Amino acid sequence: MMLTAATTDLFAFDAPALKELAATQPGPFFAYDLGAARERYRRLRALLPARVRLAYAVKSNPGLPLVETFAGEGAWFDCASAGEVSAVLAAGGTGTSMVFAGPAKSERDLQAALFAGARVQVDGIEDVARLHALHTGERPLPVSVRVNPAQGVSEAASIIGGGGPSAFGVDEEALEDFVRQAARHDRVQITGLQVFAASNELDAGRLLANHRTTLGIGRRLQELLGRELDLLDLGGGLGVRYEVDRPSLDVRALGAGLGRVLEENPWFTGELLLEPGRWLSAPTGVYCAHVVRTKVSRGERFVMLEGGINHLLRPLLTGQSFPTLALRPGVGVLGRETALTTLAGPLCTSLDRVGTGDLPVDLQPGDLVVFGQAGAYASTQAMTHFLSHPAPEQVWVDAG
Incomplete structure (x- = not known):
């Protein structure tokens, strides 16, 4: 997905703001406007x-x-x-x-x-x-x-x-x-x-x-x-x-x-x-997690992220995915050629799925996946302590 006028209510930040936020956060994070x-x-x-x-x-x-x-x-x-x-x-x-x-x-x-x-x-x-x-x-x-x-x-x-x-x-x-x-x-x-x-x-x-x-x-x-x-x-x-x-x-x-x-x-x-x-x-927040690796298993495309249901549980509970887009540090939003992708986290359970989305086929480690509408039923609804991974950072922005 690309950031367009039709998606402005899905993602709280535009592409330049997302790039700036990503440059300051080494790990997974939530950001709110x-x-x-x-x-x-x-x-x-x-x-x-x-x-x-x-x-x-x-x-x-x-x-x-x-x-x-x-x-x-x-x-x-x-x-x-x-x-x-x-x-x-x-x-x-x-x-x-x-x-x-x-x-x-x-x-x-x-x-x-x-x-x-x-x-x-x-x-x-x-x-x-x-x-x-x-x-x-x-x-x-x-x-x-x-x-x-x-x-x-x-x-x-x-x-x-x-x-x-x-x-x-x-x-x-x-x-x-x-x-x-x-x-x-x-x-x-x-x-x-x-x-x-x-x-x-x-x-x-x-x-x-x-x-x-x-x-x-x-x-x-x-x-x-x-x-x-x-x-x-x-x-x-x-x-x-x-x-x-x-x-x-x-x-x-x-x-x-x-x-x-x-x-x-x-x-x-x-x-x-x-x-x-x-x-x-919901529209005030995004969740951002870096890609760790990608793979294809028996015809299904997977992207493994540094955060999973320990940060975003809602897709597992409701069967409904958050909207997603991909960002490459130093480049910007990606999205020319996409394919249906299953997003998985780092937890040692097959339950660790955080949704599906049409994401770029050339995603690589270090790219950032951005989840929109993540200002509601996201961070505090998650299984934060499961497997003792660190909690994501919370970034609050107020441009006045």
Whole structure:
């Protein structure tokens, strides 16, 4: 693949910047463009209705410079561990602009969320009972409930969302019973709803259909509670493309559609929350690893890199490769004659595959393979300690 106008959202840096970065890094590294992160946040913010809050999903990339960048833009944050809560507070975020989620919250997690003042999203009556025991304030603790929709969910991937059996949330058909049980814990008050029904969705129409489903569940929940909801959390799912021939998510259409969804639901007067993670962070980062050797085995072309699933695990988990290009130090981006190539790492396991790509046939040791869209679910999702190879460097760039 060559760097062209059609691939500018796949790779965070242009060819000269990549050459400059490669010259300073002897080993594998991640590089991130904080200016690009800032621009993407502002673009999305400008296209959404004013009532919609943006909560950056810290799980996608908890790097402190990135979290600081979004905190400086006034973002909310979606956290799923005590560690993520600490990262947000260290970056200048506040608990009052934080939601806390997770299907199996530990005592430490709940205490961290309460200490910070975050809005906890409960996944069952057990969470309610534990918060009832932990909360010592004079007023009831406002929480949101995550609901697993019974139907009406449209999705292209089901890594975290979906409408089938789930470890997440309260099944919609059990919602009435949940509300009745929760009412017995008077130190906790259900005042919000979260539904997360998609992952990496590129179709704005699918996302909007799911948001309408969420509003429908919210209206029923409000009727069951007998009080107004103050927060509806629509979850994340805003996708990025990993292939050149796929269309990007039309965020303008998403923003306009959300405006119409709000007009269709005048009963809801509170705030809406979106939890984009990947959409904000993925295009800001690249992963770069040098070629160690190449080979052909029984007709399949392999390129072995100095980093593998200890640095990039996502292709093994999802079967979807990151976009790739090749760079030769002192020469630039390569790509005239290419062939389908399997990318393997240095680990002593046949599982160590980091995707496939059309890469130059003349790749040689010392060339650099650059993986795009690596600002999300990359470095911190990997098997970093496996086989005790060194961790990749993390390079943060901010051109202002």
